[in-house]
Amino acid sequence: MATDPSILDTFFEECEDLIVALTEGLTEMRDGAEDDETVNAVFRAVHSIKGAAGAFALDELVGFAHKFETVLDELRSNRLTTDEKLLRVLQRAGDVLADLVEAARDNIPANRDQVDPVLNELQAFLGAEDDQPEEEFVFEAMTLDFDSAEDQSGYLVSFRPSHEFYACGHDPALLIKALNELGPATISVDETALPDDFGEFDWEGGYLTWTIEIEDLATDLSILEIFQFVDDLCDLKISPRDTPPPPSTPQTIETEDLPDIVTTAAVEVAPKEEEKPSADAPDAATPSPGPKADAKPAKRNATSLRVDPKRVDRLINAVGELIINQSVISQRLEKAAIPNASDLFADLDDYKLLAREIQEGVMAIRAQPVKPLFQRMLRIAREAADGTGKDVAIVTHGENTEVDKTVVERLADPLTHMIRNAIDHGIEAPEQRKAVGKPTQGVLTLTASQRSGSIVIEIADDGAGLNRTRIRAIAVEKGLIPADATLSEQEIDQLLFAPGFSTATEITNLSGRGVGMDVVKTAITTLGGRVGITSVPGKGTTFSITLPLTLAVMDGMIINVGGQTMVVPISSILESIRPNTSDISRIGLNGELLRIRGEYVPIVDLADRLGHPRDERKMTERVLLLIQTEAVPQCALAVDDIFDQRQVVVKSMQGNYGAISGISGATILGDGKIALIIDPDAIALNAAPRNFEEEATHVAAS
Amino acid sequence: MKTRILAIDDSRTIRSLLTMALEKAGFDVTTAVDGVDGVQKFRDSDADLVITDVNMPNKDGFGVIDDIRGGEKNRAVPVLVLTTESGAALKERARAAGATGWIVKPFDDDALISVIRRLTGA
Amino acid sequence: MSQQAEAPQAKQLEFVTLVAGGQNFCVEITQIREIRRWTPVTILPHSPFHVLGVINLRGAVIPIIDLAVKLGFEKIQPTERHVIIITAIEDRIVGLLVESVSEILGVSADMVRETPRGPEDPATRAIQGIIPVDDDMTKIINLSALMPSLDPVAA
Numbered sequence: 001m002a003t004d005p006s007i008l009d010t011f012f013e014e015c016e017d018l019i020v021a022l023t024e025g026l027t028e029m030r031d032g033a034e035d036d037e038t039v040n041a042v043f044r045a046v047h048s049i050k051g052a053a054g055a056f057a058l059d060e061l062v063g064f065a066h067k068f069e070t071v072l073d074e075l076r077s078n079r080l081t082t083d084e085k086l087l088r089v090l091q092r093a094g095d096v097l098a099d100l101v102e103a104a105r106d107n108i109p110a111n112r113d114q115v116d117p118v119l120n121e122l123q124a125f126l127g128a129e130d131d132q133p134e135e136e137f138v139f140e141a142m143t144l145d146f147d148s149a150e151d152q153s154g155y156l157v158s159f160r161p162s163h164e165f166y167a168c169g170h171d172p173a174l175l176i177k178a179l180n181e182l183g184p185a186t187i188s189v190d191e192t193a194l195p196d197d198f199g200e201f202d203w204e205g206g207y208l209t210w211t212i213e214i215e216d217l218a219t220d221l222s223i224l225e226i227f228q229f230v231d232d233l234c235d236l237k238i239s240p241r242d243t244p245p246p247p248s249t250p251q252t253i254e255t256e257d258l259p260d261i262v263t264t265a266a267v268e269v270a271p272k273e274e275e276k277p278s279a280d281a282p283d284a285a286t287p288s289p290g291p292k293a294d295a296k297p298a299k300r301n302a303t304s305l306r307v308d309p310k311r312v313d314r315l316i317n318a319v320g321e322l323i324i325n326q327s328v329i330s331q332r333l334e335k336a337a338i339p340n341a342s343d344l345f346a347d348l349d350d351y352k353l354l355a356r357e358i359q360e361g362v363m364a365i366r367a368q369p370v371k372p373l374f375q376r377m378l379r380i381a382r383e384a385a386d387g388t389g390k391d392v393a394i395v396t397h398g399e400n401t402e403v404d405k406t407v408v409e410r411l412a413d414p415l416t417h418m419i420r421n422a423i424d425h426g427i428e429a430p431e432q433r434k435a436v437g438k439p440t441q442g443v444l445t446l447t448a449s450q451r452s453g454s455i456v457i458e459i460a461d462d463g464a465g466l467n468r469t470r471i472r473a474i475a476v477e478k479g480l481i482p483a484d485a486t487l488s489e490q491e492i493d494q495l496l497f498a499p500g501f502s503t504a505t506e507i508t509n510l511s512g513r514g515v516g517m518d519v520v521k522t523a524i525t526t527l528g529g530r531v532g533i534t535s536v537p538g539k540g541t542t543f544s545i546t547l548p549l550t551l552a553v554m555d556g557m558i559i560n561v562g563g564q565t566m567v568v569p570i571s572s573i574l575e576s577i578r579p580n581t582s583d584i585s586r587i588g589l590n591g592e593l594l595r596i597r598g599e600y601v602p603i604v605d606l607a608d609r610l611g612h613p614r615d616e617r618k619m620t621e622r623v624l625l626l627i628q629t630e631a632v633p634q635c636a637l638a639v640d641d642i643f644d645q646r647q648v649v650v651k652s653m654q655g656n657y658g659a660i661s662g663i664s665g666a667t668i669l670g671d672g673k674i675a676l677i678i679d680p681d682a683i684a685l686n687a688a689p690r691n692f693e694e695e696a697t698h699v700a701a702s
Numbered sequence: 703m704k705t706r707i708l709a710i711d712d713s714r715t716i717r718s719l720l721t722m723a724l725e726k727a728g729f730d731v732t733t734a735v736d737g738v739d740g741v742q743k744f745r746d747s748d749a750d751l752v753i754t755d756v757n758m759p760n761k762d763g764f765g766v767i768d769d770i771r772g773g774e775k776n777r778a779v780p781v782l783v784l785t786t787e788s789g790a791a792l793k794e795r796a797r798a799a800g801a802t803g804w805i806v807k808p809f810d811d812d813a814l815i816s817v818i819r820r821l822t823g824a
Numbered sequence: 825m826s827q828q829a830e831a832p833q834a835k836q837l838e839f840v841t842l843v844a845g846g847q848n849f850c851v852e853i854t855q856i857r858e859i860r861r862w863t864p865v866t867i868l869p870h871s872p873f874h875v876l877g878v879i880n881l882r883g884a885v886i887p888i889i890d891l892a893v894k895l896g897f898e899k900i901q902p903t904e905r906h907v908i909i910i911t912a913i914e915d916r917i918v919g920l921l922v923e924s925v926s927e928i929l930g931v932s933a934d935m936v937r938e939t940p941r942g943p944e945d946p947a948t949r950a951i952q953g954i955i956p957v958d959d960d961m962t963k964i965i966n967l968s969a970l971m972p973s974l975d976p977v978a979a
Contacts, residue, residue, distance in 0.1 A: 229803035
């Protein structure tokens with residue numbers, strides 16, 4: 001079969017849906033809510049994956065799906081009964097199947113260490129007899145004479161269709177036509193079997209025997225192919241041409257006369273269509289057995305539109321341009337000194353509103369429920385639990401929360417890592433839990449919710465909580481902080497995200513895959529999001545990821561730093577301050593603190609942080625942005641000036657350049673120039689250790 | 703006039719593959735997403751040949767054949783069963799249901815097209 | 825007909841010739857998207873010396889690289905007379921600041937000579953071949969070698 005890449009994409013998209021259906025079905029079965037239709041739906045999902053995977057020669061997938069399907073088929077036909085063990089194996093098989101789909105999509109070899117044990121467990125339910133590979137269906141020959149097959153120059157074919165031949169939609173005329181195309185043919189028909197009394201005539205009865213003599217044909221394979229579906233529906237005899245033709249003295253018709261035969265045949269076949277119903281059912285009003293009215297409404301009724309994501313991306317880009325264009329016009333108008341009362345401004349406002357509306361609409365197209373992502377995470381959690389020998393119940397909330405498609409895709413890796421971490425390091429081993437009076441089964445909760453313009457995803461475990469003493473010790477050992485540093489609990493927690501930090505004393509095979517939480521943090525920051533940690537000793541740890549609703553637009557404060565126009569996300573700004581001398585206190589050699597409402601907040605010179613030449617102006621001549629980040633409770637960013645707040649269209653720096661420390665992306669301003677968007681978290685985090693040790697700050701800057 | 707084919711399969715992927723292969727070969731293709739949809743589309747159209755999957759929600763492929771063969775309209779239309787199963791058991795079942803022929807998935811485009819041409823005389 | 829008689833035909837290649845660091849270079853035309861005048865860039869923090877900054881090219885953020893610096897020459901002081909060549913290197917779009925762009929050079933593939941190997945520097949390492957032009961020659965820049973895939977973190 002063809003492997004058009006777009007159809008392969010369709011296949012993997014469909015697999016995603018099928019895996020969702022499979023997972024839902026298995027969950028229903030586990031909850032005991034199964035009925036025959038549930039098992040059928042699960043069977044069909046696996047079956048469909050197998051069927052389509054075969055088209056792309058995804059052999060590992062086909063092989064596994066086949067075994068899985070066979071077990072489900074046994075279950076479906078009540079030759080197996082559901083028990084705890086079977087359900088667990090089916091669940092794992094579902095996980096493995098999903099992994100295999102993913103491996104196929106990413107074009108990487110499957111992990112046989114995970115596949116084979118499950119394959120064996122499935123086999124255990126089937127007993128030994130299913131082991132022979134599926135035989136390929138081959139055309140069966142009826143009467144084959146191999147003896148003289150070698151130097152044959154032709155074949156004699158005679159066939160007499162049976163009653164079923166006609167009933168199954170076959171037409172002798174078409175067979176004869178196909179035979180006639182194989183070589184010069186002589187066709188004859190024997191009608192001696194026709195009943196004399198036409199009253200006894202059965203329109204679908206097989207009375208006629210055709211004999212076709214084909215010249216210049218070396219093998220009978222092509223003949224067998226023509227009779228592929230009918231070899232059991234007619235008396236078929238194929239013999240080399242030198243053997244005497246079958247009985248009776250047929251009237252011979254030359255090949256040239258074939259059209260006549262075809263017509264005759266058509267006449268003979270045709271009547272059955274009109275005659276049969278009236279013959280069988282004299283009462284013409286008898287309704288034909290229509291399709292059994294389906295009581296159950298079809299489940300897949302929700303009509304949806306499938307669109308190439310590239311088209312949507314193009315649309316989103318165009319809308320982004322439209323919004324930039326609108327701000328260009330605004331700026332031009334302001335410069336043109338048009339009276340404020342001009343209708344133009346009202347029209348422009350309308351334009352602005354419409355542009356926003358279009359943008360929201362377009363972004364909504366890309367919104368997807370987090371459900372498939374969560375289900376994938378459930379799988380990863382189960383695998384992690386299996387791998388560590390811990391007993392973990394996994395609970396999800398808010399599966400229907402919708403997030404931008406890109407976010408869903410790019411969250412998979414960070415979430416995987418965090419979940420593995422939570423199970424590996426967060427939740428204690430059963431005996432440890434028992435010792436402190438907790439239930440032996442740990443709980444991992446995955447929650448998605450929408451909160452005031454943001455999406456929040458939480459990964460919560462009920463484990464031992466972060467061991468801050470150990471985190472601190474490791475940070476000191478790795479030279480991330482000086483041994484005498486005074487850190488708040490929050491600051492210690494944030495050390496987890498420092499590059500090169502790993503809490504596990506020995507690297508386990510689960511979370512220790514060469515990536516640390518710093519990679520998780522980077523991935524989320526690139527999406528314009530933040531990661532927070534709350535942890536209570538003995539009670540557990542919650543990681544929360546806060547993401548903007550849409551990736552493409554952000555409310556930003558336009559600022560000037562070292563002569564460059566930049567953007568700071570409004571979401572992290574608490575307030576802007578033009579400080580008086582009395583608000584500023586010096587600390588150490590260069591450090592300055594802002595005193596606000598009785599609190600002292602460190603001041604970070606943004607120009608300095610970004611490597612711009614040091615601004616010698618006093619703080620009182622500059623503007624301080626009081627920001628709140630996950631890393632540091634509060635800090636004040638010193639900038640040269642602030643202009644206005646506006647929505648900006650976020651562009652990624654990743655594609656053509658790469659990530660830049662302290663910068664989360666870029667946007668295009670009204671004048672067509674690019675302004676970089678500040679990542680306050682990274683700026684504040686890099687700023688924090690700087691007060692203790694200059695060296696530690698230059699982590700990712702090169 | 704192009705030969706009209708009704709392809710019934712609940713898998714989007716298989717429908718795409720069938721449509722692509724058949725349209726390339728010059729057939730006119732209509733698709734249906736399950737058995738009920740398939741029978742409905744069969745009634746509404748003048749298919750010269752039907753290709754149907756076996757395992758489908760709402761109505762399976764054998765149910766589709768039952769309905770076609772039991773109906774009044776074009777009940778002798780050739781019906782090809784598209785299935786992953788192979789071997790004698792399938793053949794028996796397909797035959798009993800009144801299938802004209804069967805194609806084992808994954809199908810070979812050329813083989814499928816030559817079978818269709820043979821069964822429709824196209 | 826007569827052209828076919830001259831078989832075997834060598835493949836025809838087209839190059840855009842340019843001047844960077846006072847020397848002649850050329851880039852295969854298939855790697856070039858467009859050529860534009862210099863416009864001021866937005867400076868990137870913590871960027872390497874050869875990275876001038878980014879510009880907006882119809883809504884996309886494109887980094888601009890000083891080709892002379894990348895090849896080991898003196899930094900160009902860009903003015904409006906300087907030119908940016910927008911190139912597609914594998915999946916990335918990158919602009920190259922050069923002193924000037926001269927012409928499109930069409931040569932058959934068999935005219936391209938191998939780079940003579942001698943003491944290596946950043947410039948010679950990025951030369952994938954040379955083409956004799958009249959009494960002079962021009963050097964083909966291998967853009968992929970010049971700018972290997974960027975590490976996503978350390979740009």
